Amino acid sequence: MDNNLVLEGSRTFTLLNPAWDHPHHIIHLIRAMGALQIPIGTYHRSVSSNEGSLVLNQSMRDHGFDYRTEFIPVRLEEREDLLKAKASVPWIWSWKDGHICRDHDAQ
Secondary structure (H helix, E strand, O other): OEEEEEEEEEEEEEOOOOOOOOOOEEEEEOOOHOOOOEOOEEEEEEEEEEEEEEEEEEEOOOOOOOOOOOOOOOOOOHOOHHHHHHOOOOOOEEEOOOOEEEOOOOO
């Protein structure tokens, strides 16, 4: 599991997990939202805002952790399950009026 905390600026995370009922999430993370916990088995990518960001990533490793099987890049185009997850309407998470908000827009 990864715990990501924005210290400065903002960062947008895209999470894909085909095992979830709602497999596609986009999180516009700022410090006030706290740390984003990314569960094991969740594919993710983050992009800094135009103004930049500073993020602390604290990974939690258990006895089954093996560095040889971690951090293996995956091409989205080669994974039908991830393409299907990304094609689904995402849940959009953001900070509005002092609260974490979740929107599921039909785009």
